[in-house]
Amino acid sequence: MLASCSSKPPKSLVTPRPPVSIEPLPGKSALSKEPVRGVWLTTVSRLDWPPVSSVNVSSPALRISLQKKALTDKLDKLKTLGINTVFFQVKPDGTALWASKILPWSDMMTGKIGEDPGYDPLQFMLDEAHKRGMKVHAWFNPYRVSVNTKPSTVAELNKTLTLNPASVFVLHRDWIRTASDRFVLDPGIPEARDWITSIVAEVVAHYPVDGVQFDDYFYAESPGSSLNDNLTFQRYGKGFASKADWRRNNTQQLIEQVSRTIKQMKPDVEFGVSPAGVWRNASHDPAGSDTRGAAAYDESYADTRRWVQQGLLDYIAPQLYWPFSRQAARYDVLAHWWADVVKPTHTRLYIGIALYKVGEPSKNEPDWMINGGVPELKKQLDMNESVPQINGTILFRENYLNQPQTQQAVNYLRSRWGS
Template sequence: MIISSRIHPFITRVTWTSALIASALLLGSCGSKPPKSLVTPLPPVAKHPLPNKPDDNRPVRGVWLTTVSRLDWPPVSSVNVSDPATRASQQKKALTDKLDNLQRLGVNTVFFQVKPDGTALWPSKILPWSDMLTGKVGEDPGYDPLQFMLDEAHKRGMKVHAWFNPYRVTTNIKPGTVAELNRTQSLHPSSVYVAHRDWIRVSSDRYVLDPGLPEARDWITSIVAEVVARYPVDGVQFDDYFYTETPGSTLNDSQTFRTYGQGFASKADWRRHNTEQLITQVSRTIKQLNPNVQFGVSPAGVWRNRSHDPSGSDTRGAAAYDESYADTRLWVQKGLLDYIAPQVYWPFARDAARYDVLAKWWANVVKPTHTRLYIGVALYKVGEPSRNEPDWTVQGGVPELKKQLDLNDALPEIQGTILFRENNLNQPQTQQAVNYLRNRWGS
């Protein structure tokens, strides 16, 4: 496996960083020995800021580019190409075509999913190669997708945030998936499923890491450290998958709670503490490695409903605090994030979770802080018939989209909009909205 040797220039000025990265990379090969904490305690921050670019304060006009299940990229057809060089060429061409289209649209920031599960879209020493690229976990695609994305996006004046799903190991628990993971036993690195089987749980009918294990949180932190140390990413983002459960597939972390949950009034409080620990570790580590890299989270749009908490929003939606065990409001108040990008995926007329109610609520949350606020908008709903949300189909969804963007521009606390997700820009039902965006955002 070819490992990129590209290191951020300023890294050499911070001597302890080499040790941290060495520890991070070592985790990939230590299957039987739990890793030591990489980030606790931390030395004082030694900041070496890079010169600010003139466009650093421009509003974010972003899009999420998904790789899980190849929803946006790479093209499904490319995976079946037998010649590695041809396959890589097709994937690169598909990506540059997308970036060209985004540039014409006026998008200036791409949130690129580099860790869709327990695999990587860069030559990692901790994670095996993603099967999204070749159809086989651990198979080298013959190029570095993350470096290619960075080179091509930066060439077009666009920023790139490396988007990680922290805890997800697989998207299902099928026997074929298990067999594929077991086949990585002889690889270096192998899947965390075989390297650290005792960290793995089942939740929402998929394999996940147990967030209550300090070793698992350190391991995730090491993965982020590897990327931030080796690549000129503009930011790092975690999505909303922290604790993920369904009624029929809950996370069995009872033993972990017995081991680590002493002193907490409830398992729910302990779980929220675990999630905050991960956010704190990752935030500190990024700032130690490169204080110019932005760290953000894109949580569910509702923190808590007012019916459960007087500080919550006047909504009746699924709440991150109660369902994902993510106290996202507290993270903002504690200054753990450079930005937060709540997924406000409802129209103005959706009474249970009105767009304007939530956008204004989040604006008030960030107002006394230094955390930037970007709003995630539901491009995937545009043009899709919906009994509960008919506004998405009125005049191709343009009036609804216009109202949302107008509100984002009108509230000074909102410093950007992110569209979910890239491939929806290419669908027939969104073309009126896409033309509107091009006229509004494009140069």
Template sequence: MIVCSRRYSLVTHIKKRSALVAFALLVVSCSSEPPKSLVTPLTPVTKQPLPSQPEQQHQPVRGVWLATVSRLDWPPVLSVNLSNAENRVKQQQNALTQKLDKLKSLGINTVFFQVKPDGTALWTSRILPWSDMLTGKIGEDPGYDPLQFMLDEAHKRGMKVHAWFNPYRVSVNTKPSTVTELNRTLTLHPASVFVLHRDWIRTASDRFVLDPGIPEARDWITSIVAEVVARYPVDGVQFDDYFYAETPGSTLNDSQTYKRYGQGFASKADWRRHNTQTLIEQVSHTIKQLNPNVEFGVSPAGVWRNLSHDPAGSDTRGAAAYDEAYADTRRWVQQGLLDYIAPQLYWPFSRQAARYDVLAKWWAEVVKPTNTRLYIGIALYKVGEPSKNEPDWTIKGGVPELKNQIDLNESVPQINGTILFRENYLNQPQTQDAVHYLKNRWGS
């Protein structure tokens, strides 16, 4: 986003079809060698008949992103400092159930829960160490499984959960203390990818990231998604917009990777887009081979390409995913690789460089001839915040702008839902008029 050990057996209905997957996951968990691709050995699986599934009825999504990176939404910062593990678990679980109760009362039916904020996990993983977001230390067992707890509590309330992954981020900074903490995991099982595969690691946007051009790194990401889909009853999997994430002062140095793997491409940009495309294809196919009912979606930057650069682009002047994140998001929709796409349209109707209505209607036309559903991400974090360029967010508490955006979403047939970024802004003083409006509109 703009900001982003229990041993489960494979679920029963995929046991017979997934022996190869179980073996692949076991290889990943027991070796520091780069994992093999989960796609190639799974090819025979698709030749076997899948159990017939009833056509799913998709209710309009009323969703919210719940971020765990830097503990933005959850868990409570104070809980991490508790010396008593039992009290920490209780406080974290209570905080999550209280959030779910509030979301339920507002009419929210889908939570996009960040389970991989960086190179760590918020589930019992054989591939990634435990997230330090839970205990303050990478690899320390929190005493419960947050993903399983979220699934149990949300499903109990009739809400769906999509596991939200940041695919390439390894850390949120490159401080010496962070390096020390990552190096400390070498003795852990599992250890951080930072120490197991140091040759995959690059620096970009002042963070440690995986190099998207390395095939084994993409296979490793695919294996992580496979682990969650195989072991947990998630309703969906979502990637955020961090594919190639650079800043002018901190670019990703992949020149050697390009020299090794980029032959035959007209440009480095085309090669980078190929790498992102390959990851999306691998993950999409793997999810469907494991469980066809798990939805796969991406939440990219709102602008695919600008009309000034491409006749198929939108009439906007914003940062484009195609050119800056090297993500050809429109193509993924056209090729049927995604069950849904959730572009982040974080601007008001009056923002001429990237008008909300212009972009929402452009995306509606993109999905129109496809089977990909369209959910629109809207900027709850801007509601009530003074802005010189976007004053509409403060007019009458931001309610008129919010109403106009949801009205448009619910009036265009191709738009199947709205997702709010992000959960903790529902609890801020400046958004309370908007929260009251949402409860009256969506709540029971």
């Protein structure tokens, strides 16, 4: 750590962002008639792809062919299930799954940060999905730099100092904080937000993506590992009544500038966010939902409802990961609440549902076990198709389609959505 702090970091390779105008946003992209039937495909920790077994094989050629085959096999299966949109995690942390001039290559492909995987995973995904008539949204985790803070991770990140591009961890050590036992960027630093925007701009400029999505990790803290941004607040927080208001404004600014940047570059590329399912609970705010869950507004400092009202998003995909019977956060209560939020706007509503819970024993949510979870899944899909404001469903996450406990549900999806 000390060694990396004492030498002057090399100059950052941030591509300049297009100037952000304060003109109204250009018109939204043409509405797709077909409802979204989507799936999230995760690359962080190789949860869905690439296969862990592909990384340590003897030859790069074999690794590449295993990774490509694993992905095309997945896309073939998704196609038979009637999935038409893949939300592909291209930035799982401070690394990239595309040929970036800002971020080093992801170690998810090769086991080593910065090592060229020998092909461009994002381009390959786009080519193969588009060939099958499926859309691809590039999914970014905006602030995460690493999934842990182990000495071995620090050593790996420090080793990127000689690479071009190096990790933000060594280029901008002053932007890095610890939260939820991970290295993250401090969202209160304007240059860090500009840097994230430039990363999105790079992908939108160079790849034919159909959309861009941010997940729910804005301010990601845990009780034992909060983000220490006291000094940042002292520097930038003047004029705000509370640190919470200032934090929400930081998240707001990121969403505004990313939205404008995408629309100025390619108006037809959709921009969406997939936040925690609860905006605010009615106990805290009369405009909130009749729920008792962790709220994005209060815990991630993300005023997700406001972004919809201001027209900053083409779509919002709240994660409604509960069954109808979960009193603290009922699926139907939240689906109707979000439908009312989008009703007067042009923002489309896709609902994220909990494929990962299907077939799993749960004391609080036994419904996921009844008949392999099919009756609960059917109720949720029926609601999504009957409420006019709901324009689609996204399953979390791809690899659960391949697990033994979900097979009844997968067969049901195939019979309902498949061709």
